[in-house]
Amino acid sequence: MKLITAVIKPFKLDEVREALSAIGIQGLTVTEVKGFGRQKGHTELYRGAEYVVDFLPKIKIEAAVADAVVDQVIEAIERAARTGKIGDGKVFVQPLEQVIRIRTGETGEAAL
Numbered sequence: 001m002k003l004i005t006a007v008i009k010p011f012k013l014d015e016v017r018e019a020l021s022a023i024g025i026q027g028l029t030v031t032e033v034k035g036f037g038r039q040k041g042h043t044e045l046y047r048g049a050e051y052v053v054d055f056l057p058k059i060k061i062e063a064a065v066a067d068a069v070v071d072q073v074i075e076a077i078e079r080a081a082r083t084g085k086i087g088d089g090k091v092f093v094q095p096l097e098q099v100i101r102i103r104t105g106e107t108g109e110a111a112l
């Protein structure tokens with residue numbers, strides 16, 4: 001299993017969620033975050049307003065997925081979140097040791 005973390009532009013959240021649902025991803029955690037990439041200190045347009053601050057609002061998405069679908073998930077996020085402009089975000093992939101569904105005690109991929 002892998003934990004896929006993506007940091008995306010907030011207005012892309014719906015498209016990314018739909019793309020992930022379409023390939024059968026059943027669970028997702030979403031957090032409002034702030035961050036910067038290589039364009040630190042530059043301006044970026046966010047909902048019509050220009051930001052000249054270092055930290056820009058972003059959305060962090062976390063999905064625990066089976067190894068077999070990792071590539072599909074990355075492709076779906078890339079396709080849905082890309083505008084081609086700076087700040088489109090990043091996808092991080094980490095090994096995931098264990099998942100436990102608290103209600104049933106199921107573990108591993110059965111708990112995803």
Ligand SMILES: Nc1ncnc2c1ncn2[C@@H]1O[C@H](COP(=O)(O)OP(=O)(O)OP(=O)(O)O)[C@@H](O)[C@H]1O
Nearest residue numbers: 007034035036037038039058085086087088089090
């Ligand atoms: N190395 C990193 N570590 C942790 N978070 C990062 C890192 N790089 C980017 N992020 C997060 O991803 C968000 C979007 O990154 P961003 O797309 O600006 O990266 P970039 O490398 O500058 O790419 P681009 O040139 O397309 O803007 C940042 O605001 C930050 O929250």
